Amino acid sequence: MPGESCFKGLDLPEQPLVVVRQRIMKIARVESRCECQAQLVAELDEARSVVRGFASDRARGRELSAPANATKKIGDKQVDVGWSCPMCTRNTLRTFNVEALSYH
Numbered sequence: 562m563p564g565e566s567c568f569k570g571l572d573l574p575e576q577p578l579v580v581v582r583q584r585i586m587k588i589a590r591v592e593s594r595c596e597c598q599a600q601l602v603a604e605l606d607e608a609r610s611v612v613r614g615f616a617s618d619r620a621r622g623r624e625l626s627a628p629a630n631a632t633k634k635i636g637d638k639q640v641d642v643g644w645s646c647p648m649c650t651r652n653t654l655r656t657f658n659v660e661a662l663s664y665h
Contacts, residue, residue: 587664588612591642591657597649603629607664609640616647 589605600617614629625647632641634656643654 586612589662589664591655591662593642593644593653593655595644595646595649595653596651597646599627599646599648601627601629601644601646601653603631603642603644605631605640605642605662609633609659609662611642614644616644618648 586606590602591605592600592602595601595616600619602615602617603611604613606612609631611629611631614627615624616627617624627647628645630643632643633639634641638659639656640659640662641654641656643652645651646653
């Protein structure tokens with residue numbers, strides 16, 4: 562029929578949508594250089610799991626996705642972070658002291 566929407570299920574609701582407030586998680590950032598000199602960055606949450614891994618390409622002003630993973634060492638004093646470098650495809654593994662992490 563003319564004037565009726567054929568997408569009845571997609572009409573906007575008359576009531577405003579309710580926004581649920583989410584808890585903000587604290588993030589620590591670790592950085593290292595790959596053998597190809599790419600700047601590798603990983604963001605870790607409070608459980609020391611990788612939230613995001615990327616390579617910072619400052620010459621071009623961009624960030625490239627660099628898959629990263631973290632493993633905990635014995636005694637929870639250190640954490641190993643491994644990246645897959647998007648510039649040279651090498652796997653880079655670095656060890657960081659947990660006490661030196663600064664969460665924001």
